[in-house]
Structures are given as structure tokens and as C-alpha cells.
Amino acid sequence: MHLWLLLLILAPGREQSGLAPKAFIHLTPPWSVNFNGEKVTLTCRDSNSPTRGDISWYYNDNLLKEESGEIQIMKTGYYKCKTKGSSLSDPVHVRFSSDWLILQASHPVFEGDYVYLRCRGRKEEDISEKIYYKDGEELGGNYNSDSITINSDSLDNSKYHCTASRRGFWGSRKETSKPIQIQVQELFPPPVLTASPSQPIEGSPMTLKCETWLPPEKSYIQLQFCFFREDQALGSGWSSSSGLQIPAIWSEDSRSYWCQAETVTHSTMKRSLKSQIRVQRVPVSDVNLEIQPPGGKLIEGENLVLICSVTKGTGTITFSWHREGTIRILEKKTQRSLSAELQIPTVKESDAGRYYCAADNIHGPILSTLITITVRIPVSRPVLTIRAPRAQAVVGDVVELRCEAWRGSPPILYQFYHEVATLGSSSAPSGRAASFNLSLTADHSGNYSCEADNGLGAQHSDKVILSVTVPVSRPVLTLNPAGTQPVVGDVLELRCEAQRGSPPILYWFYHDNVALGKSLAPFGGGASFNLFLMAQPSGNYFCGANNGLGVQCSEVVRLNFTVPSRSKIILITVGVISGLLIILVLAATAALVCKFKTQRKSGGLSATGIPSYSPNECQGPSLSKPFRTGTQEPTHSEPPVLMDLQPVYSNVNPGDSGLVYSEIWSIQRTKENLANSPRMHQEHEGLTVIYSELKKSHPDDSASQARSSDRAHDDDRENYENVPCASSALGH
Numbered sequence: 001m002h003l004w005l006l007l008l009i010l011a012p013g014r015e016q017s018g019l020a021p022k023a024f025i026h027l028t029p030p031w032s033v034n035f036n037g038e039k040v041t042l043t044c045r046d047s048n049s050p051t052r053g054d055i056s057w058y059y060n061d062n063l064l065k066e067e068s069g070e071i072q073i074m075k076t077g078y079y080k081c082k083t084k085g086s087s088l089s090d091p092v093h094v095r096f097s098s099d100w101l102i103l104q105a106s107h108p109v110f111e112g113d114y115v116y117l118r119c120r121g122r123k124e125e126d127i128s129e130k131i132y133y134k135d136g137e138e139l140g141g142n143y144n145s146d147s148i149t150i151n152s153d154s155l156d157n158s159k160y161h162c163t164a165s166r167r168g169f170w171g172s173r174k175e176t177s178k179p180i181q182i183q184v185q186e187l188f189p190p191p192v193l194t195a196s197p198s199q200p201i202e203g204s205p206m207t208l209k210c211e212t213w214l215p216p217e218k219s220y221i222q223l224q225f226c227f228f229r230e231d232q233a234l235g236s237g238w239s240s241s242s243g244l245q246i247p248a249i250w251s252e253d254s255r256s257y258w259c260q261a262e263t264v265t266h267s268t269m270k271r272s273l274k275s276q277i278r279v280q281r282v283p284v285s286d287v288n289l290e291i292q293p294p295g296g297k298l299i300e301g302e303n304l305v306l307i308c309s310v311t312k313g314t315g316t317i318t319f320s321w322h323r324e325g326t327i328r329i330l331e332k333k334t335q336r337s338l339s340a341e342l343q344i345p346t347v348k349e350s351d352a353g354r355y356y357c358a359a360d361n362i363h364g365p366i367l368s369t370l371i372t373i374t375v376r377i378p379v380s381r382p383v384l385t386i387r388a389p390r391a392q393a394v395v396g397d398v399v400e401l402r403c404e405a406w407r408g409s410p411p412i413l414y415q416f417y418h419e420v421a422t423l424g425s426s427s428a429p430s431g432r433a434a435s436f437n438l439s440l441t442a443d444h445s446g447n448y449s450c451e452a453d454n455g456l457g458a459q460h461s462d463k464v465i466l467s468v469t470v471p472v473s474r475p476v477l478t479l480n481p482a483g484t485q486p487v488v489g490d491v492l493e494l495r496c497e498a499q500r501g502s503p504p505i506l507y508w509f510y511h512d513n514v515a516l517g518k519s520l521a522p523f524g525g526g527a528s529f530n531l532f533l534m535a536q537p538s539g540n541y542f543c544g545a546n547n548g549l550g551v552q553c554s555e556v557v558r559l560n561f562t563v564p565s566r567s568k569i570i571l572i573t574v575g576v577i578s579g580l581l582i583i584l585v586l587a588a589t590a591a592l593v594c595k596f597k598t599q600r601k602s603g604g605l606s607a608t609g610i611p612s613y614s615p616n617e618c619q620g621p622s623l624s625k626p627f628r629t630g631t632q633e634p635t636h637s638e639p640p641v642l643m644d645l646q647p648v649y650s651n652v653n654p655g656d657s658g659l660v661y662s663e664i665w666s667i668q669r670t671k672e673n674l675a676n677s678p679r680m681h682q683e684h685e686g687l688t689v690i691y692s693e694l695k696k697s698h699p700d701d702s703a704s705q706a707r708s709s710d711r712a713h714d715d716d717r718e719n720y721e722n723v724p725c726a727s728s729a730l731g732h
Helices: 568-600 671-675 680-682 701-718 727-731
Strands: 026-029 034-035 038-044 055-059 068-074 075-081 092-097 099-105 114-121 127-134 147-151 161-168 172-177 192-196 206-211 223-229 243-246 256-263 269-271 285-292 297-299 304-312 316-321 329-337 339-344 355-359 370-375 383-387 398-406 412-418 421-428 432-438 448-455 464-466 476-480 491-497 505-511 516-522 526-532 539-545 552-554 556-559 624-625 646-652 659-667 688-695
Touching: 026 075, 026 092, 034 068, 034 099, 038 075, 038 092, 038 552, 099 161, 114 127, 114 161, 161 329, 192 256, 192 269, 285 355, 297 646, 304 316, 304 355, 316 339, 329 339, 383 448, 383 464, 398 412, 398 448, 412 432, 476 539, 476 556, 491 516, 491 539, 505 526, 516 526
Parallel strands: 034 092, 297 370, 556 624
Antiparallel strands: 026 038, 038 068, 055 075, 075 092, 099 114, 114 147, 127 161, 161 172, 192 206, 206 243, 223 256, 256 269, 285 304, 304 339, 316 329, 316 355, 355 370, 383 398, 398 432, 412 421, 412 448, 448 464, 476 491, 491 526, 505 516, 505 539, 539 552, 539 556, 646 659, 659 688
């Protein structure tokens, strides 16, 4: 025979009539199914703990003689109890079974609770392989578990049982428990809504209460409440308070009211019956005009809201808005409410003035007081202009920084900035523009901006770039190599450098007021000019620098020349003349090609905006100094400058040998040959050397003289460095 565990849901039999809460029965142990011979203790409780007064116990609806708060039972049946301060409890069915295997369920089970099921054998040590079933279907994941947990929301009047394997003398056999059906007790009854006063006067406060209760064993559960007028939630919505205070209720609030209670976990929710509340009407009074934003001071572009309200009044109320000095009504609204509003979007300066409103509910319009509205205009984005006395600002010029905002309520404060540094400020009491004068120095190049602010938010201008040109300082001329006395055949580097000056800088080099050549420093700094010494170079050397703002000349450097021996001079002269006759055509062609390529690359100094000047502008500097050995080299080098290739000729191995070579140097200035000594030209990629072989006739063509000449030639070659011949030069 199947046994049903019946835990009846508390029916809404406790109508909203003010009856005392129900008593309830507590089981120890908390199982409704037990084996025969076991004892179960029943405890009767109500909202008071411990229970006081007379206790009535019922077994299968029959009154028992027991009157204590606890009784022990060993008989199957339905048990109920009642205390002096409570109504009759729900029946609890307790069964004592003689079966070998039973399924036990925890008690009590309320809405939202978890139910614990335990499969138990009379001899627990003889059973294994416990399996739980719901409506005949195995519950997965619970194989051979002593107990399982089920949410009460998923019960759905389903039937549960379990099976187990029982070990015996003749082997194992399968045992099956009787099924049970679990029903859930009510966690709390539906709430009751009460209003105080029940018939409020319009404009007076009203209090709503949403009343319900929890059973004592569930007193720790938290409930939250929400009140509704028709289908609209009142107040702030859900709250832990079971009461709601309405500061003022009006005639249009005469509606149906109800409340709702639920657990904070949202597991159980119940609502009250609806209650109709009627509000008594009163005449309109105390008309008030309110503006948003408060204070009446607006910024152009903001939204203006005019709220007209009455403290009291019932029925249909007509609201109207007016501006002083005008007959036209701004707007009129008729509605059943204590307030209405008028929105003026994106106010303008012309919207400033004094406003009032009126309210009427047939007894005549009542006016509000006047409210003044002012409108201020934020500054627009300013424009910065820089006025200089010339097209290109130069150190020492005074420039005017002018900042102007086309719109904005005065006064306006202007701030001027160089990069992130503040230069100064100027106020415009009547608005518009302000200026700031700045005397330029070399550090004033960069980005300039200004800021306008009239207290309604600062606005920044776009950045304006100002380039301040710095005139070149007096250059310094140095000669390299510095540690030796120059002689014919050396390559002398003339380096000119101005410590200050905006690039590009054009340098000219002079020997005794005769221009030797020029060199450009596109990024500033210094420039070099290489001079091949073919004759006596003694004399005064100086240089000039110009970046378009005037020429500056260096001090004179005196160069003392060492004259070589007579035989060397004759031999050098013969070699040079011979070399020139043989390669005249080649040298002329190479010079023209190089000149053409250089002009194509540079396009001319004046064509590219590079400053140029006549060599005569820098003649005869007043100060001079001699060239000395050990002169300190320039402290830094500059980027390479493209120059015309200059062929220079000299004799190689000018001895009494049978062969004379004519050497041609085609020097292209690079970083390498500017930074090193010209005597080490064979180490530089920019140096091109061409040899021209000339045979020299001998008066005696004997073999001994020829051998002697060969030996002399070999000896001479041992005294000179081998100079590599660049294939690029040969191509020219």
C-alpha cells in the first residue's frame, strides 16, 4: 500500500478578517516517515516562543487529552494542534512503516525551501546502490547518495521513491520504497492593504499599510513591499517597509489601491485585494510659479521649464503662462492635476523678462508672483591673430597678439599663451577683443594660443605658429690640419662656424679679399671648404656668414707657408704640365659633368630660398690673428654639404725615375673627408684618384742604365703610399 506524505498548503482560509495566525507543528527528528518502534516528538508553536497557555492536540481530528507543548508519538496518522493565541495548525501526517526500505522527506517544507530526501534501510549496513526516482524517472547524478536536495519550486505534485540493493544470505535483491508526494506550506499569507484615513480630504496626507506575517520558524526571512494605484507603482518602488506615506492626495487620486509582498530573493510573491479610496474635493488655492533651473539665471541654449502648481484644488484645473508686458498667452493647459509645466527649449537672449502663471477651477483665476529670468551668452571660440612689423619676425621685433571672441556676454577675460606658459592677460569690459604686446627673443618661436572666459566656460583658440629668425653671430674660422706646417701638395680645410643664427646659413671663404668659394649649412652650425695648396698660400684668410638678416665676418687668420726645395718644385711643375697636357680633355669633361649634376641637385642657392650675398660684402675684417700649429679643431661637425667637384693635380713619385705619374684628385665633400686629415685621403670613399703614366726618355739606353732606372723607380715607390684608384672617377 502506497503512503502519501501530505503537507497541505495553507489555504487562503484566513481571509483578510483579522484572525489570529496559525499554530504550527515541529517534528524531531524532522522526518515524516519512520520505522516502526521509533519515536517522534511533536512540538506545538505559535508566534510567541515558548508557547504559553492551554495546548490542544488532535489525532485524526479527535481531541487528545494531552495539553503540554510537546508529545511523543509512535502511531501513524494526522496530527494538529492549537494554542490560546493561535488558530488551528495545518495537519501533519506522520507514518511509521514496517517496510524494509523507506524514503524520508524533511519537514516542514515552505514555499521557496529546499527539500531533503533520504533513502533509508532498516539495516543500513546491508544496502547499497541507492537510486532516486521522480515520477518513475531516475534522477541523474545521485547514484548511491545517502540524501539528495530538491527545490520546492520544482515539486509540481510529483511522486518520488527510491530503490536499493539488499545483501542477504542467498545473494542481493532489489528493494523499492513506497512513493511519496510532497506538498508545500504557505510561507506567508496574502497581504492585507489598509488606508488611514479611509476617506482622506484632498491635499491631506494618507498612510497605506501592507500587512502579512511569517511563521515563527521562518522569521529570519526578509520581505519587501510595493504599493500600487491601479497599475502604477507608488513611492520609490520596492521597499523593506510595509508602510507608505503619501504627503498629499488629490481628487484625481481617487482610484483602486493594492500592495504586493515578496521575499528579497524573489522566490515567493503575493498581492493583496484591491481597495477603492475616494478623496473629497477642495477649491484651488496658493498658485505658485517655479522655474528650472532654479534662480532664474540661464545660459543661452539651455532649456527653461516653468512649473505652475496649486496647493489645493479639485476637478479640472486650467493653467496658463504669461510674460509681463505682453497680452498674448504663452500657453494654456487644462488637466486634472495640481501642477503643470511649460518648456521653452533653447532659450535666447530675447527670452529674458518677468513671468507669471494663473490657475482656475471655475472659481476664477488666481495669479502667481512674478519671477525674473535673465539670459547670458557664453563666449564663442576666440581667434588669435599675430601682427608683426615685417613678413618674417626677427629677434627684437615687437608683435601684437590679438584675441577676439565674436560672441559672449561681457566682461571677457583673455589669457595669452606661448606653448603652455602664460604670457599675460587682458580684460575686455565691453566684450569683443583684447591685445598683448610681446618683444621677441630667440626663445619665442613656437605655438601661440589664447583663451576667452566670461565665467560661463573658457574657450581656447586654435594654435598659431610664430617663427622668430635669429641673425647669425660673428663666425669663427679654423684651419685643419692644425698640428703641422702646410706645404705645397697639402689639402687645407677651412672651417667656418657661427654659434648662433637661424638656418640655413651660407658661408663664403676668402684669401686676401679674394673669394675662394662658398658652402651651405642647411641645418645651421658650421661648414667647411677644402683648399689644395698649389702655390704659396701665405696670407690672410677669413670667412663670412649670412642667413638673410645681414653678413657677419670672422676674424682674419694668418697662414705662414713652408717653401719646398728647388728640385722638388721643378719636378712638380714638370709633372703637373705633363699631366695637364695628357688629360686636359678628360679633366674638362669631368668638371663639366660634375658641375651639371651639382646644379641639377641644388637648383641654385637663390632658387631654393637659401640666402646669398656678394663676396664683396665681407671684405677686410678689422681683426686678425696668425695661423699657429696646435690650433684647436672645431668642437663639432655639421651635416655634409654638396659642392662642385674640384679637380686638383699633382705629381706622384717626383723622382729621377723612368716614369712620371700625374695624379688628379677629384674631391667630393662628405662627413668622412671633412672630419679627417687631407693627408689620409686614401682612406676616404669621397676621394677619387686618377694616375696618368708618362714615359721619360733616357740618354743612355743601355741595359745597365735601364736596370738602374728600374731599381731607382722601385726605391722611389717604396717611399710613397699606394693610393687606390676609384672606378667612378675613371668612368668620368
